[in-house]
Amino acid sequence: MEGSFPNRAAAGAALAEALADHARRPDTVVLGLVRGGIPVAVEVANRLGLTLDALVIRKLGVPWAPEVAFGAVGPGGVVVRNEDVAARLEQRDADAVLARESAELVRREVAYRGGRPPLSLRGQVAVLVDDGLATGASARAAVGVARALDATRVVLAVPVGSPRALNALRSLVDELVCPLRPAAFGAVSEFYDDFHQVTDAEVAAALDSADVRPPGTV
Incomplete structure (x- = not known):
């Protein structure tokens, strides 16, 4: 093309x-x-x-519509939220998504960064x-x-x-x-x-x- x-x-x-x-x-x-x-x-x-x-980074997807993000989690546990979307979720549902994506972020950080220090x-x-x-x-x-x-x-x-x-x-x-x-x-x-x-x-x-x-x- x-x-x-x-x-x-x-x-x-x-x-x-x-x-x-x-x-x-x-x-x-x-x-x-x-x-x-x-x-x-x-x-x-x-x-x-x-x-x-x-x-x-890991997008935090709405459980019933994962393509819709209510925020994102980044290195060091930094979380940014789209409050307009996040307000529609039950706290336990949001916490479950955050826990899952945080674990995946840590896995990838370990795999990619090797022995390098945390991103600053x-x-x-x-x-x-x-x-x-x-x-x-x-x-x-x-x-x-x-x-x-x-x-x-x-x-x-x-x-x-x-x-x-x-x-x-x-x-x-x-x-x-x-x-x-x-x-x-x-x-x-x-x-x-x-x-x-x-x-x-x-x-x-x-x-x-x-x-x-x-x-x-x-």
């Missing part, structure tokens, strides 16, 4: 060009949204000489990277978590996004970067030749092979 990417690495290269103004800034960290955002983020961080890390964004510019933006639900949750982790600025960067989702998220971030904004948008996968499901093993391997130290450290 014209206006598509061969794979996530190629999308990351295109995204890095659009983020060139952020290159080699010591106060900036590239956060790949697990799992599909990691291969994109690796390419961005490597090309721009930036610190790389993973942002694990205080005093940092957080560049949130995913492989695309369809509804914007995951990105919205990621932005909320980054704010709760005290990021000084939040930049949302995706290779491709739906105009509707981009417009909805624009006011929530300090900067929005998206090189490909097709008017006709069905699904993120339409804009990749290779859009295989990224596995836990691929995420761990990508983070292990990337330079996750701040630029200039030994």
Whole structure:
């Protein structure tokens, strides 16, 4: 398809060009949204000489309609809530979802982070990277978590996004970067030749092979 990417690495290269103004800034960290955002983020961080890390978030879905989120949980037990939706749930139901998703988040954090310290964004510019933006639900949750982790600025960067989702998220971030904004948008996968499901093993391997130290450290 014209206006598509061969794979996530190629999308990351295109995204890095659009983020060139952020290159080699010591106060900036590239956060790949697990799992599909990691291969994109690796390419961005490597090309721009930036610190790389993973942002694990879990949406908190309404029990009878899991696609509807009443919030999200992030590293360190940070919870952001959509109070309009959360108010409709019984507390015990919300607590059960939170417990389940918190356990899954911990499992993934252990699998991906290895021996690295917990994620801290205080005093940092957080560049949130995913492989695309369809509804914007995951990105919205990621932005909320980054704010709760005290990021000084939040930049949302995706290779491709739906105009509707981009417009909805624009006011929530300090900067929005998206090189490909097709008017006709069905699904993120339409804009990749290779859009295989990224596995836990691929995420761990990508983070292990990337330079996750701040630029200039030994």
